[in-house]
Amino acid sequence: MDIDIIGVPLDFGSGRRGVDMGPSAIRYAGLHSALEALGHTVTDQGSLAVPLSETCLEGNPQLKYLEPITPVLQELMGRVARSVDEGRFPLILGGDHSLALGSVAGAARRRRLGVIWLDAHGDFNTDETTPSGNIHGMPLAALCGIGAREFVTLGGSKPAGPTLSPHQVAVVGLRSMDEQEKRLLREAGVAVFSMDMIDRFGIAEVMSRAISVVTRGTDGIYLSLDLDVLDPMLAPGVGTPVRGGLTYREAHLAVELLAETNLLIGMDAVEVNPILDTVNITAALAVELALSACGKRIWDPH
Ligand SMILES: [Mn+2]
Secondary structure, three states, X not given: OEEEEEEEOOOOOOOOOOHHHHHHHHHHOXXXXXXXXXXXXXXXXXXXXXXXXXXXXXXXXXXXXXXHHHHHHHHHHHHHHHHHHOOOEEEEEEOOHHHHHHHHHHHHOOOOEEEEEEOOEOOOOOOOOOOOOOHHHOHHHHHOOXXXXXXXXXXXXXXXXXXXXXXXXXXXXXXXXXXXXXXXXXXHOOEEEEHHHHHHHOHHHHHHHHHHHHOOOOOEEEEEEEHHHEOOOOOOOEOOXXXXXXXXXXXXXHHHHHHHOOOEEEEEEEOEOHHHOOOOHHHHHHHHHHHHHXXXXXXXXX
């Protein structure tokens, strides 16, 4: 397939600096050549221009840095929509998870989209429930139309993700949530497959349930992968690590099963923070998981 790599060196959405270097770290780990070796045609579109946070005002403490984030996400939305339109696979490198409001909304402009959100967190806060004001804890709620109007619409008149229904979203790997966020997630009707469900039923069963949720009435799946879904022993280079995450093979199998549906139309790999990483292993893991999403198998009997 034809793959568009788009870097989004955004770190406004998270409290800790460093995820702005995520796209560089993932590129350094050999993404482009590894995808080509799999037989794909790869175009690196470079990274979007993101102002330095030192040069910007924080603004509303409940929606920190919304102003500089908005044009970046609008630009990303347009780029992703174009990729999907032209039959290419957008692979978005983050950057903090707020970018998914742009990428997923862009893909949702063109398809009836189901979304798999692989994450230790729900990312379902709003400006009213957020304990930190950090926007990277809000994108999934915003994609479901919940939250501050100026964020949900990205400054436009309509929600940025108008075609995304909470009933076509599955969060997998969840193990850390704020109380109010939990309530919102439940009320919205998002399917949650928490870590204890993976312990009980196994990742294959959980993914088959998650896939059946996101393929009901949709014609494409978008994968938003927060590297913090993995256990921090495997992926230490993330902004908000939470113990008890996916193992190496659980993460790969989850992505392999998604790729096998042949419905995957795009992917984010976000929250890679090289400053907190150990010899770039988290970025290397992001590359390996992107390869799995793009069809790499341990063994292909055919
Ligand atoms: Mn996240």
